[in-house]
Amino acid sequence: MSALIQLKNVKKTYKRGKESITIFDGLNLTIEQGDFVAIMGPSGSGKTTLLNLLGGTDRSDSGEINFDGERIDGYNEGQLAAWRARSVGFIFQFYNLMPVLNAAQNVELPLMLTKLPASKRRANVETALKIVGLWDRAKHKPKELSGGQQQRVAIARAIVSDPKFLLCDEPTGDLDRTTANDILGTLQQLNQELGKTIVMVTHDPEAARFAKRTLHLDKGVFAEVTA
């Protein structure tokens, strides 16, 4: 297996008033193609910052971030946006679906950033919704769907443009146990059957069990690595 993501000596500091808070001071991390990594850690350990760096929604102060052989740490906002659009699928805790759009339209959103014709977009939306088992709900608005169904639509949205990498921020944090396990099962399936590389931030040890390995982050350092 080859590395999909590599962080080398990454430093990140935030300014809060006059105070400067160091989140990462030389963080190293390698995630292989096809890996499914759970990241756990207490509040303030740097999970969200790591998620933002991995997702290209924030920039490091120094160090290297490589993605599939492409160095992204020097990218500007526009380049990062384009990179995110083609390389990363995002899954959020509260689904973040657009309330005025139906399921199919929500799933289609990332394809609006591509040059695909409408017919191809529709075909891709159908495939993605069928993968998550919600094609029959394509015309439903988010408020007409349960929490679990909404998260499935969000997963379809994340995979519709066929990115290699899925980034999940507490994807089951808002769901009951049974539904959560369903969603995690789907993620596992995407990892095993479609070869998606997944990084999932979670507080839930049960959820972490669905991953291939779990990293514990504490005060900006990976304290323990569980195979």
Place this chain on the structure above:
Amino acid sequence: MSLLNQTGSVIAMNVRSIPQRLWMSLATVGSIALVVAVLLGFLSLANGFNQTLKGSGAPDVAIALRDGSAAELNSVISREQIDLLAQGPGVRAGPDGRPLISAELVLIVDGIKKSTGTKANMPLRGIGPNGLLVRPQAKISQGRMFTPGSNEIVVGAGLLREFSGFELGKTLRFGAQTWKVVGVFEAPGTVFESELWADAPVIQSLFKRGSTFQTARVGLTSPAAMAGFVKYVKDEQRLQLKAQSEQTYFADQAERSGLLIKYFGWPLGIIMAIGALAGALNTMYASVSSRAAEIATLRVIGFSGFSAFVGTMVEALVLSALGALVGVTICALGFNGLSASTLGAGFTQVAFRLQIGPDIITQAVTLALIIGLIGGIFPGLRASRQRPLLALAS
């Protein structure tokens, strides 16, 4: 293509989410509609007034006033001057074969305005047999023309609409004299419709005007003859008069009085527009903050800040365009064609109809869109600066 697609998607989402902020959006539409209606009301007043004055003048009728007089009321012309005018070049002959000149005088009399119940000035014009010939647009619509040498009077249809007590058959009292209304005349879209007409010699005698008049209307053979006639009046030392085409005379008056209405309407419109702008900004800021998570999500997925900006701008413009539409509709249904009267340049009432035309609609709609544009720019910039941080989206 992709920029177009993503911007189109964001615009569609924004516009479709307007019902989620229904009352706030309606308040914005309402306030912009009010601005448009008020401005359009004033502009249609000015427009109707202008059109009436402009419609009053013929290009082939010269009006002669004492040199230095801007209006008929403060002009004086003698019988000798009238005779000299008749010798001018290009003067048309009337049906009787004599030069077509209408020597006239204008007095101010009181009338009671129907809308307010208050007294207002109106012009009583003394005309001769040529009075109707130099005003081909004027026609007796009810009753008959006054009989020369009698205390009979005909009233304009516009004046009849605005003032009470001038109906056909009524007896009027001006000063010591009584007059009988024997006819109603129409001269659509002209200032003459706001006048009372009687026989000039009778007015001269009853109001002790001797043999003087105030204006002379001279029918010319064609509009092309105007320049030659005007030059003749200017160069003829014995005249001491000023001649101009009736069209120019009324256009000048329209400009002065119309501007007054217009310059009152615009500042009021703009002050109200500032109020509406505050409302629009408030609505759009609320829209951006209520969609903060959505905007952040779209930014995370890869949508540009530009698309967020344009989406907000279009939403503001849609609201202002709706406001403009409502405002124009209110005006078109409520004000257009409504009759009104106001003080003209001669200190007398001019009756006219409010007129909404494409040019003034364009002006009012432009103001509405400017409100939308400014109301959208700043919230739009805020939306475009929304950082695509995952924590914000969650």
